[in-house]
Amino acid sequence: MSDTAPRPSAARTPRGRTLRRLLRSPLGLLSTAVLVLIVAAVLLAPLLAPQSADASNLRDAFAGPSGGHLLGFDSAGRDVLSRLLYGGQNTLGGALIALGVALVLGVPTGLVAGYRGGWLDGLGNWAANLVMSLPAMVVLLASRAVLGPTVWVLMVVLGFLVAPNFFRLVRGIVAQVRGELYVDAARVSGLRDSRIMARHVLIRVRGPVIIQVALVAGIAIGLQAGLEFLGIGSSDGATWGDMLNEAFQNLQRDPELMLWPGLALALTSAALVLLAAALRDALEDRAREPAAPRPATRDSAADTGTTAVTATTAAVTDAPSDTAAPQAERSGLLSVRGLRVGYAQSDGRVHDVVHGVDLDVHEGEIVGLVGESGSGKTQTAFSVLGILPEGGRVTGGSVLVQGKEVVGLGERGHRMLRGGVVAYVPQEPMSNLDPNFTVGSQLVEPMRCTLGLSRREATQRALDLLRQVEIPDPPRAFRAWPHEISGGMAQRVLIAGAMSLEPQLLIADEPTTALDVRVQAEVLDLLRKLQEERRIGVLLVTHNMGVVADLCDRVAVMREGSIVETGRTEQVLHRPQHPYTRTLLDAVLDQVPARSPWQSRKVDVA
Template sequence: MNEGEGRVNAPSTVRRGALGRLARNPLGLVSAAVLALIALAVLLAPVLVSQPPDASDLRHAFAGPSGGHPLGFDSAGRDIWSRLLYGGRTTLSGALISLAVSLLLGVPSGLVAGYRGGRLDGLASWIANLVMALPAMIVLLASRAVLGSTVWVLMVVLGVLVAPAFFRLVRGIVVQVRGELYVDAARVSGLGDARIIARHVLVVVRGPIIIQIALVAGIAIGLQAGLEFLGIGSGDTPTWGAMLNEAFQNIQRSPALMLWPGLALGLTSGALVLLAGALRDVLEDRTGGGSGRARRRAVPVPAAAPVPADTVPADPADAASADPAAAAAEDHGPAGRATLLSVRGLAVGYRLPDGSDREVVHDVDLDVAPGEIVGLVGESGSGKTQTAFSVLGILPEGGRILRGGILLDGQEVVGLPERRRRALRGGMVAYVPQEPMSNLDPAFTVGSQLVEPIRVRLGLSRKQAVQRALDLLSLVEIADPERTFRSYPHQISGGMAQRVLIAGAMSCEPRLLIADEPTTALDVRVQAEILELLRRLQREHELGVLLVTHNLGVVADLCDRVAVMREGRIVETGTAEQVLHAPADPYTRTLLEAVLDHVPAREPWQPRKVVVP
């Protein structure tokens, strides 16, 4: 097998490793063995017993063990071993039905309500609270009276009653996870909501769901046994609860009759809980994910991978000639140049409890041309990030654009449906966030997180996407791309994580890059390396870059033009040399006075000259 095949089959290796860790867990191994024995005995009941469970012979009432009857007989002369195994079929099948119904109702609704929020979340939570307020035993008794004593029907009703437990568990976790930075990063990369939920959200709730499954299964088994014990179950059908009822009626004459169904109930419930805990620990344990020695090989500097035609943005000049909106965008651009990004009169606000809006960004005008780096500068809370998030369409919950327009390559995106806006992310515009470690999902390897958007956006096969991801890691100057590809985020440094995020942003050949404080969490040496990397990528790929920062040293080193922001407004715009050496606004002078090192601004941006042969 070649190296490429080894990388493609890495997930199966991880699964085998998980099974191996489970086999090395004593509690997990023993509980799995107990459950397997119980399941096999129940399934093979016709083979393991010598007579049907309802065959009665009063001459053998309360008789002890004998050949073919290892547990003896009950008060009606029926074989206890036969009734125990056949009763397990009914009891466990009923629990599985109840569990399946509760999972199908509770988990998807909890995922969607928690992720979407808003009115859907409110309605779903109200329904869940209403169902949880119903007394389960009384509802089951009423259902028996109306629907009959069939155990399967009662277990479906029980599944509906238990579903809110899954809903509330899943919803509570998802509400916390949906605000994580790695979820925003996945959204900006162009992944749809369904894929984000299945990939980045569901993996977070799987551990608690496994534990809840064991608890709900135990509750279903216990409630079913309780109904049968009270004599209101499914009549003559053998179940563990019916056996307990019969044993309790004869407890003074033969107390041992209580032992076998009680032991079966206890062993099953206990093994379920122990196995669930072991499975949860195995799935959440990622200490061995990238610990193996990775084979090193030279990875060539990438040539641009073929990109499907429908993902390549049109040339701005052609768009301007065919689209009046694009022509208008050209007029807005600095010095009459075509613009990748043109923001006009942008206002952003957040809805208050009284229904009014608190405006945090006021009438912002901003332009970024191809091959130009524009710095958006201001202190914390000045509205820089809110402006960037508005361009990307990922404002936090409650935020919305109150007025103004945003043109991306001549296309108005304010009011654009989410599906069409998602098509622009990753391809036309990409995002490099701050806090690199928080923007990588700790549940997946670095390579997995790079490959997924490439496959979705570019339609490449897994093997092609893996190779492109390795090439991108080489492009951002990571010394050992294969090792980094196989590592989890906690196994790499902050500087390397930032390089990974830049590689992800460049994965689908964007034309506009929005970098939000890309060096804030890094030390000085790594900051310089990241800035040099951004400068090289911008120069080689003719990127337009909007750099959101509060660091005037970064602005002097990297930016062509600067827009200074204060309290949600642009107070000054100009070339980096003008703004840093001859500021016109008092606030800009205040920012410059706070800088200890006086760094000269870089040379002003000049459009690339086209040589016509």
């Protein structure tokens, strides 16, 4: 029998857990009950109201409660309960219109501006600042004079005026989230930007947006009631504000008329705020779950690559003659020639952190790119993948992947290569798994979007991959959340994800750095096994010469953004030519003879 992932019950799904947390909270339960009661009563007004909201009989003016008229009558002999119920339809409906306009205008634009940055971000901020500088009450009064007193029109205008609040809130959060490593992992897996924003980014703004929704809804209800209370709102149909206006005019005669619309406004606004807070807490609650490690952001990678680079071309001059392959030789999976990577500085200049790198990876071989932190290894790998941090760009050179030039390639072109042609295994495995989704979900989604598999097919393939990377209980790992698995298992999950689209070139960036020695050995054995079975090319970015000795066919040594020595692993480890290589060997291996990869596996070193 094949392993399958059992379908979780409703109580075990994220929605089911959220609902349980919400109803366990006293404030959440109370506010939900109050709001549901108010909305249900308003929607069922035709069934619950004793009569029409505008039906009046002057003989009943100011009459108290009686059979069938629980709240009595107002100054025009209209039933107070009927006007309260029908008035709620107009008041809540108007607030819903304002809220809908604000959400439609503010959230998508904030999402795109925060994720894309650049001129879109600048244009969005300019427009938001312009709208926010307008005096809301003056604009509403002017709109009433031009467009008429219809409450629906005024609520559309109000929605337009408060949309910048959603824009700025969402934009600020997304600008931070876009640098998370799991967002880069989703990009490298081949997911479209629109899918990444909807799946991995939008979920991070839901809590603040929920709170903002409650606040804006309360403002819309209060502002609409205020306009009606002042007598400058719509005269069509009952509203709670209109009821307040009528009650205030007859305050000396029957002060109780102020109670019911005021109570309805207060209860609705309070219930909205309390429910939003409880729902936000229920969605974001991790009190009963082990906390996931705080994800690092891609900016840290940029810091690594830009650390005090003072390299000069002398490093290349000192290198032996076999440092780079001949320029004419451009065969293989990956061919890098003269690669330069720079970052824009505050004074407008571009500071290069990678200087003229030449590198080749052929089918069926593992090439180690080794050097100390800040040498530019990760920046070189990111250039191949097209995921350089913000501000970084390729300033020169050529990068061919399967003969296709990727320098200057747009995001769509890079996405066509990622996953299916070039896959990526990052360092810090826990930071590259989105804590908001299960392990299985993060494996299934790229296969569904890129390969067009059904959910059932992608699930079975994910289980097979988990088995191939030697995870003991694939169905259990499939259902687990990232915080429920170990670092070694998380790294295996990332390797499974990288292998899921059958890539031909694998870039592994420090895949064992965050693991203990025993797990490191297991992951290295797994990488070697998968590479031999699938005959893929591997670019292994590492600072560990022991890993190079154990795994690599060839090695390139990088220092301060330049390649200073390349060669067969045997030659570089046993007969290093460059003083920096000898320094690395002395520091890392501590005079211990290097293991030769041909001692542990059959490799043609001729």
